[in-house]
Amino acid sequence: xxxxxxxxxxxxxxxxxxxxxxxxxxxxxxxxxxxxxxxxxxxxxxxxxxxxxxxxxxxxxxxxxxxxxxxxxxxxxxxxxxxxxxxxxxxxxxxxxxxxxxxxxxxxxxxxxxxxxxxxxxxxxxxxxxxxxxxxxxxxxxxxxxxxxxxxxxxxxxxxxxxxxxxxxxxxxxxxxxxxxxxxxxxxxxxxxxxxxxxxxxxxxxxx
Numbered sequence: 001x002x003x004x005x006x007x008x009x010x011x012x013x014x015x016x017x018x019x020x021x022x023x024x025x026x027x028x029x030x031x032x033x034x035x036x037x038x039x040x041x042x043x044x045x046x047x048x049x050x051x052x053x054x055x056x057x058x059x060x061x062x063x064x065x066x067x068x069x070x071x072x073x074x075x076x077x078x079x080x081x082x083x084x085x086x087x088x089x090x091x092x093x094x095x096x097x098x099x100x101x102x103x104x105x106x107x108x109x110x111x112x113x114x115x116x117x118x119x120x121x122x123x124x125x126x127x128x129x130x131x132x133x134x135x136x137x138x139x140x141x142x143x144x145x146x147x148x149x150x151x152x153x154x155x156x157x158x159x160x161x162x163x164x165x166x167x168x169x170x171x172x173x174x175x176x177x178x179x180x181x182x183x184x185x186x187x188x189x190x191x192x193x194x195x196x197x198x199x200x201x202x203x204x205x206x207x208x
Contacts, residue, residue, distance in 0.1 A: 004045070012159070014098045020105065022132040024153040031056075038063035041181040043101070046083070054082060056149060058172045061087035065138075065154070071101070085164045085171075121192060127154060132190075139190045144169060148183050149206075152196065157208035159199050 005026075012022045023039070025031050036042065046053030053072070060068060067089040072079070082115045083091055089111075090104050118125040119172060124133040132139045132145055141149065147169045153159065166175055171184075184204060188196055198203045 004096075011101070012097060014116050015102060018102050020102070036060060036066050039066050041105050042068045043071050043105070044068055044088075046070060046074055046079075054086060055172070057083060057086050057088060058167060061168060062171055067111060069101075069104055069108060071096075083162060086167045087164070120153075120156070120195065123191060123195070134191065140185075141190065142186070145183050145186050149187055152204065152206035156206045159203050159205045161203040165204065 008024050008026065011023050015022050023034075025034075043059070044053055044057060046057075048056070053070075057068060057070070060066065068087065069090040069092060070083050070088045071092050071094070073094045074080075080091050089108055092101060092104060116127045118127065122135050125131075126133075127150075130150075132141060132146075132149070136143065151165060153167050160199075162177060162180060166180060169180075184196060184198075195207055197207060199205065
């Protein structure tokens with residue numbers, strides 16, 4: 001997603017010459033018609049005329065699992081932190097060499113999606129049915145608790161900050177730490193002991 005016609009056209013030509021199939025999106029009307037899960041990677045410019053890039057990042061992560069590479073002139077650590085907290089998978093600052101973009105896209109496209117059936121010890125997860133089983137018995141979760149568990153599962157073994165969790169689960173809406181803790185407590189009550197770990201001042205992790 002790039003609204004600069006010169007940059008967009010040159011990148012499209014370079015990537016296509018390198019064997020990459022490209023769908024260049026220049027406004028939000030085109031974007032919202034797409035099945036984003038059918039793409040290997042999304043390249044997103046933060047400084048778009050039609051929508052704030054950070055908000056668009058949250059939207060894309062809410063409706064799909066597609067990896068997102070941020071392409072922007074914003075170079076501060078704070079800008080990078082915001083994007084990674086909101087689910088960005090990579091971050092490339094302008095100016096850049098097109099070959100570097102190509103290499104990064106190839107690396108992102110090699111990341112495999114989650115298998116639709118996941119097993120963690122005596123826990124079985126059916127992602128298509130959004131259903132959780134412990135020792136073969138179905139465990140009922142609220143919609144919000146499921147979103148929280150899914151995010152932890154997707155990043156199993158990785159410590160996720162409170163900010164990143166809140167951005168995904170509550171879609172950027174402000175919520176208190178107490179609310180997040182309540183949903184973590186709900187998961188812990190229904191899952192095996194110590195499956196979800198707390199790292200004080202850092203966040204939470206689902207054991208791998």
